[in-house]
Amino acid sequence: MYTVDPRRTTSAAWADVWLGIDVGSDIALANTVGHEIIAAGLVNQDFIDHSTAHFEEYKEAVREWTLDRGEQVTGVPAEVIRQMAHDYATAETAQICWTLGITEHANATDNVLALINLSLLTGHVGRYGSGLVPIRGQNNVQGGGDMGALPNKLPGFQDVEDDEARGKFEALWGHPVPSEAGLHISLMLEAMGNKEITALYVIGENPAQSEADTAHTEALLDGLEFMVVQDIFLTRTAEMADVVLPAAAGWAESDGTSTSSERRVQRIRKALEPPGEAKDDIEIISLLAERMGRGWGIPTAEQAWDELRALSPMHAGMSYKRLEELGGIQWPCPDEDHPGTQFLHSWLWEDPMPREPAPFMPTVWVPPIDELSDEFPVRMTTGRRLDSYNTGVQSGGYHSPLRSGGIIEIAPEDGETLGLAEGDIVTVSSRRGAIDVPVYFHESLRPGLAFMAFHFPDEAAVNQLTIDAWDPKSGTAEFKATAVRIEKVA
Amino acid sequence: MSVTATAIQITIDGRPVEVAAGSTILEACRSIGEDQPTLCYLENLTPVNVCRVCVVEVEGSRTLVPSCSRLVEDGMAVATDSVRVRHSRKMVLEFLASSTDLTTADPVVAEWMDHYEADPDRYGPAAPPSDDRDSRATGHHHVSDGLAAETVYQPAKIDNTLYMRDYSKCILCYKCVEACGADAQNTFAIAIAGRGFDARVSTEFDEPLTNSACVYCGNCIGVCPTGALMFRSEYELRRADLWHEEDQTVTTTICSYCGVGCNLELHVQDNRIVKVTSPLDHSVTDGHLCIKGRFGYEYVQELGDLATTPIDIVLAEARTK
Amino acid sequence: MEVPATASERDAVDGLLGPPESGWDGAQRTARDGRVSFGGFHMAAAQRDLLLPALHAVQSEVGWISRGALDYVCKRLGVPPAEAFGVASFYALLSTEERPPRVAHVCDDVCCRPHGATEIVAALEAAFGPAGTVVDGATWHPSPCLGQCDRAPAVFMQLAGEADAVLTRTNGEAVVAMLRGESVVVDGQPATVVGDLLLGRMGTIDPTSVESHVANKGYEALRRALEMGSAAVVAEVKASNIRGRGGAAFPAGIKWEAVANAPEETRYIICNADESEPGTFKDRVLMEGDPFLLIESMTIAGYAVGAQRGYLYIRGEYPAATALLQSAIEQARTGGYLGPDILGSGFDFDIEVRRGGGAYICGEETALMNSIEGLRGEPRNKPPFPTQHGLFGKPTVINNVETLMNVPTIVVEGGEAFARIGTERSAGTKLFCVSGAVATPGVYEVEMGTTLGELIDRAGGAVGDLQAILLGGAAGAFVGTDMLDLPLTFEDSSARDVSLGSGVVMLFNESADFPDLLRRVAAFFRDESCGQCVPCRVGTVRQEELLARHLTSGRPLDRALLGEIEEVMKDASICGLGHTAAIAIRSAIDIGLLETV
Structure with missing residues (x-):
């Protein structure tokens, strides 16, 4: 086990080798590893030929990332990077696991792509025991995405701009669904700054404290004309809201499902009565809809879930009954005879390939935006x-x-x-x-x-x-x- | 991936039984509904076979064998209720009950004691608690007059807000050490120290937990069969005579913190979570949790928490409502 | 949380492990330490077997193992402190409480007790106070049998910063003087050694010189073995019918064959020299008198079963034998008898000496393996047996010193010739440790089948009126004079429900205080139980209490309950300690030794 982290964390102490890279030098390290795997002739050529595209471009892009340059940028001794590259390339199975140290950067996506490139180079993907593992930091952040809490997706990761997919939702709901992607949080904050957004409905988030540059965020929230916060806490954001809707705690005071890091959908169950006037999220939203003149009653969690299953093919086989029996199911699970899917991307190993080959995505290292200086050393x-x-x-x-x-x-x-x-x-x-x-x-x-x-x-x-x-x-x-x-x- | 395991024929108390090769005798017994008593065995831990309450007689074996770890062999003839088996089980239970406080042990222990006619009193009155069990010299002991039966009674250790350790109730089943170590948490904050009757579960140099490697996952408590390890919440409620297991509901749900998806069993009394456990047979974490899953529930409680209010007061208030 | 070690503590550990390599394992932090570290879980597991030697190093240099010393050892080896503490606190010779630099461990066990130990204890109590009292950098503790019964009474001295020492045929005055830091003449008188086959070279060869060994037919057997080939050596050992001399009497050839045929390539040989059975001292005498022969025997065993490495686990109270063996191994390496390509045969083999820490249980073969591995010396449940899953999980032959030392004769003379000695089912000669109320205590080698009475006659006969004999050690049984006609064979002893054990023959005459001795035996098993399994951990306590209750309060002895305790210990304990912990006491009661009060 190798641990790459600027700090020697507990995991690093547990590992065989710790690489203490400079903050923000992840792409430099990944590209150096890629270069070394190529230079040492350790690539999985059969896999590259069969399952990937644009290898030559990648090879060109990492050409400058010699071990010496890698050491210069990351701070980690070249021979240690070399050893990691060789061990990764020659391992029978290997996984790359990462979390926010990779993704909370201004070049987060490139950081991830740089790691994906390594898995394509070695074939450490789409097989049992090998793969790419983004470890989720929150219990249901995967479920949020599954349910369409992304600006460009409908539930089940169906594109809002895909007319056919959107059409299913419109037909069932009897109402048009916006056909353009919405804004993610950073753009929303920008839009608040431009006064393009003047009202905000916040459910279960505390942006007043969780966003970078707090003073700036607070000013933006302050500048809104109207803000509703639905939360189980009177958070700093809720304190700033015009209306606060007290909610029940999702995991202990209401029924439903949650999706873990490994795409496993599991049941959550109500164990406690929520305090005071607090209500289940489904009930709050249903009552709001009723006040807005579009009442649909107050469905149970299972009824809402069954509607989702009718619209999201990857969830179709996950009845409450099966979730109970199997102790959760990993999506995709297209029908009620399907056991769920233990790992993704096995299609990369199929012959012939059912889809287009996976492209290498060359990445360029840039240092962190907030530069060190004599004043801020x-x-x-x-x-x-x-x-x-x-x-x-x-x-x-x-x-x-x-x-x-x-x-x-x-x-x-x-x-x-x-x-x-x-x-x-x-x-x-x-x-x-x-x-x-x-x-x-x-x-x-x-x-x-x-x-x-x-x-x-x-x-x-x-x-x-x-x-x-x-x-x-x-x-x-x-x-x-x-x-x-x-x-x-x- | 599935390989059909070779079937093995054995007899249990004369009944022919077919089980997969690699099964333990205990598993074979359970497959025909003949459970055996166990104390140190747990599905999610490596068998240490130290309590010896699960011993059975295997034809041809000089001594009895622990059913929890002994693998079946073709043609094995197992007796689970022979005179020798009943005697050893009785004695093991007597030895434990005469040296250890079993008042909060799993109630099934009392049933076994009745069943095997264990009489712990015949070793004499229990010796009083001692406060030197953590500092006794290895290989030496105080020679007594034998009038009282030596015990492991000692003061409870309460050195933090989340756990208490009452080693008067410890039967040295090794489960907590396994759960803290390589079987689950890999923290190794506790180990067995000392030797013989003075062997004990200990941090290094008996340091308080707050000065040890402990990460308060509570997995040691989760596996403790006797209540020697207890959550402070349960301990304080019991002390205040407010622990009412018969009034509690247990609901399985998913932890509200990270993305692992650990299953939590919320033990609720008076609309308050009083304990969190996790199902041993669930594949995500096999019954093990971290500090947040185990203790991080206070934020959904209506009343104050242990940080500010003793829980017996909290619950007494809740009851009078 | 981490406590720094003192310079002398660090030096003791570094002396064994070499200097630390990085800031992460104890050196000064460098810039490189901010960029990379190596180790983690796998390295910790790979080094775990150095834990006990490292703890010994601190103990012997500093006199005890402080929190800082333990933390430093843990940092060097990657062992969690709680686990290291669990290991350190398992052994009686390691102290995790501050202890003065001079400690006397006074044997007060069954042999020394009536032969001077009581007087030594009285002298120490007068000079220092009760056991454990610290006066001017010294203290004393009672000790179980030190394996010096032929030279009783004996005291083992732990001296911080100096070599440990053993005082034999000593007295209170000498022990007090030594504890006060005065120089004392240590009795160097060798034990009486009588025998021809195994003991034939005793006294004529120089145990410190490989040349002397070679000049007395040394390494002939190894050369012969290398010519014969490993399979032939195993075949000869099988043909010899030799059974283990450590107490269990298991046929050695069967173990050898199992390991030689094991599917795994990595295999080990262990010599069990943790001779701790009260009354036993023959292995010490062999090791002190003929260390090269043992090294040669292990080498042959390693060759025969295809092992690459041998471990010699010797009890911590044998400093003289340890030093001789270490020197013998070094000389053997220099001479090409150990190490790579032994005698040009292409066979690579080496031996490491590991010291026990004062734990009788580590004589149990699987406990011994755990002890070498740096774990607590707790026996493992069997099966699997060591021949399949032994040291570090690999196929392992573990044999007692005496068993192994018969191997050169078997190789040179042939297995069949060896099998013709003794009886059909008890081949060869056997060493007996004759001690107690006897004219000439010592080690006596007799052909199997010699009667107990003949053996005692060889030792000059009993002194006084022979009342009872402890046969086979504390794990054996007290027998009466009606057993003097017992032929000393495995089959005859088994037929009469006794055991030869490790060859203990301890005589007691009319002056013996049997109730006191039995309480000492009960205390011994309680102290030495590892504590792992309930029947033994609690059973040994209840047994001692029942005995004490009867003897101190005059209440009738509850023999039925004692019997019930014996039964559960015998039936349900994990290992031989529990299985045998009640036998000596019950046998003594059976022949009426307790009724003399």
Whole structure:
């Protein structure tokens, strides 16, 4: 097991080898690995010939990524990159797993493509035990996408611009569905800035604290004419809303389904009565529809699910009964005799290929937007801690012996250089803002690298520091790379 | 991928039974509805076969064998209720009951004790608790006059907000160590320390959990058969005489935190979650959880939580409503 | 959370493991450490077997294992601290509580007890106070049998920063002086050794010199084996009918054949030199007197079964034998008798010595393997047997010292010639450890089939009025004089429901305090139970309590309950310790030794 992370995390300590790359040098590393696999003659040529396209373009694109250049950009010794490349290429099966360290960058999509290219180079995809594994950080973020909570998709990842697909929905709902893609969150914030969006209905999100460059986001939300927040908490965003609709907690106070990282749809069940006036999301939306003159009654979760199954082919075989019996089912599951799908992309190994070959997508490395300078010499990255979650509204509810609170961690060597003692309050400044937090030393960090968790916005509003530069393809902001300065509070 | 396992013929208490090669005797027994008592065995852990309550007699074997781990062999003749089996099971239960507090153990233990006519009192009155069980010298013991039966009674360890450890109830089944280690959590915060009757579950140098590698996944509690390890919530409720298992509902749902999709069993009393477990037979995590899934539910509670209010007060308030 | 180690603690560990390679395993942090680390789970697993040697290194240098020392060992090896603590606290010779630099472990077991130990304990109590009291950098503890019964009473000295030492035929004055840091003449008198086959070279060869070994027919057997080929060696050992001399009497040839035919390439040989059965000292005498022959025997065994490596696991209380064996291995390597391409045959083989840490249970073969692997010395459930799934999960032959040392004779003279010695089912000679109330305690080699009475006569006869004999060790049985006609064979002993065990013949006369001795035996099993399985962990306690209740309060002995305890320990314990923990006491009661009170 290899772990690639700027910090030597617990997973890195567990691994056979840890590669401590510079924040934002992921493409450089991937391209160097690709170059080395090609240079060493370790590509899976049969797979490339059979299942992929544009290999020559890729080869050309990584030509400059020699081991030396890789070391120069990532900071990791060349021989270690070489060893990883060889081990990955020659392994019988191999997976690349990643999470937000890859995707919370302004070039997030390219980061992912650079990794996909490696799997195409070696054939480590579409087979049992091999593959590409984006690990979801939230329990039902996959389910959100499945259900069409994406600006360009209908439930079941059917394109809104596909007339046939859209037609099915319109026929069943008896109402036209917009045929153009909507906006993702970063564009929505831009649209609020332009006053193209003046009203907002927020369900189960806390953008006032979760988005990069908090001060800017708050100003945008403040500038709205009307905001409705439907949530189980009175979040910072809810406090700013005109109307708050108290909701039931999805996982414990209502029935339904949830889709995990591995595309497994499982049942959630009501165990508690929701407090006060709080209601199930289905009920809230149904009542809203009724007030808007378009009542459809209040369906049960299972009725809503059965409608989804009628419209989304990948979910068609997943009756509540089967979900119960099988302990969840991984999509696609097109009919009630289908066991679900353990892994995707096995078609790459079929002969003849049922689809167009998978294209290599050459990627170009660019450094993080927020450059280091004499004024802001320290690279700060953000992340999670085991016992906490997102902005802390859920995990803050229990008393964890592990809780670190809002602190900044730096290398012990930097602590010495800066004349700091553990527990000292420091001002952390970026080009966007400054916050005061206690400082602690951690050996997982090397000089010049700092870390903060984003779970404690009230104590340590880290997103006052982060940059809102976002990836044009995914809409994700570059939470992971901020240039900061750390000074002791006098 | 499915390979048809070779079928093996054995007899259990004279009944012919056909089971797949590679099955344990216990699995063979269960396949015909003849469950055997087990304490240290659990489906989601590697058998350690230390409690010896599941022993059976195998024809031709000099000693009894642990059914939980011994694999079947063709022609094996197994007796689960012979005089020797009944004697060993009785004695094991007596040994445990005379040295350990089994008041919160799975109620089935009391049934076994009745069934095998275990009489723990015949070893004499229980010796009082001692406070030196974590510092006894290996290979040495205080020689007693033998009038009282030595016990593992000792003060409970309460060093954090989420767990308590009452090793007076520990039968040393090794399950918590396995769950903390390579069978599930790979944290290795606890291990068996010491030797003989002074063997115990311990962190390094008996450090409090808060100074150990513990990540509070609660998987040790999830597998504990005697209540030696308990969630603080359950422990405080029991102390306040507010734990009413008969009034609790158990609902299986999915964790609200990360994307793994762990199944949670919410134990609810008075519209409050009082404990979270996970089904052992579910393929996602085989009954194991992390700190968030195990404890991160307080945010849906109507009343305050342990961080600010002792749970017995919280629940007493809920009951008077 | 991590506590730093002192310089001497680090030096002790680094002395064994070499200096740390990176900041992640204990060196000064460098820029490279911010970019890469190696190790993780797999490396930790691969190094785990160095845990016990590393703990020993700290213990012997510093005198105890502090939190800082343990953390440093863990950092070096990647072992979780809780697990390392679990291992350290398993062994009586390792201390996780601060302990002074000089510690006397005073044998107060069944043989030393009536032969001077009681006086030593009294002297120590007078000079230092009760066991465990620390005075001026010294303390004392009672100890189970130290394997010096022929030279009783014995004391094992752990001296921080110095080599451990054993005092034999000693007395309270000498022990007190040594604990006070004064130099004491250590009794160097060898034991009485009588015998021709295994013991024939004793006293004539120099145990410190490979030349002496070679000059006395040393390595003839190895050369002969290499000429014969491995299959032929296995065949001779099978033909010899030799059965294990460690206590279980399992035919050695069957083990060898199983491992030689195992499908896996990696195989091991282990020499079980963890001689801890109370009353047993023959293996120590063999190792101290003829270490090269043991090394040669292991090499032949390794060759025969296709092993690449051998482990010699020796009890921690045998410092002299350990040093001699280590020196013998080094000399053998230099001479080309160990290492790559032994004697130009193309056979590669080497041997490592591993020290036990004061745990009787580690003489059990699977517990011993766990101990080598850096785990707690808890026996494994069998099956699978070591020949299939032994050390590090590989096919393993494990034989006792005496068993192995018969191999050169078998190779040179032939298996059939060996089988003709003794009886049909008990081939060869056998060493007996004769001690206690006897004229000349020592190791006696007799042909199998010699009677118990004849053996005792060889040792000059009993001293005083012979009351009982402990036959086979604490795991054996007390027998009366009606057993003197017992032919010493596996079949005869089994027919009369006793066991030769490890060859213990300990005599007791009218001065023996049997109730006291039986309580000591009960305490021994309680102390030495690993604690893993319920029947033994609790059964040994209840057995001791029942005995104590009877002897201290005069209540009638509950023999029925003792019998029930014996039955569950025998039937349901994991290993031989539990299976045999009640036999000696029951046998003593059966022949009326408890009724003398």
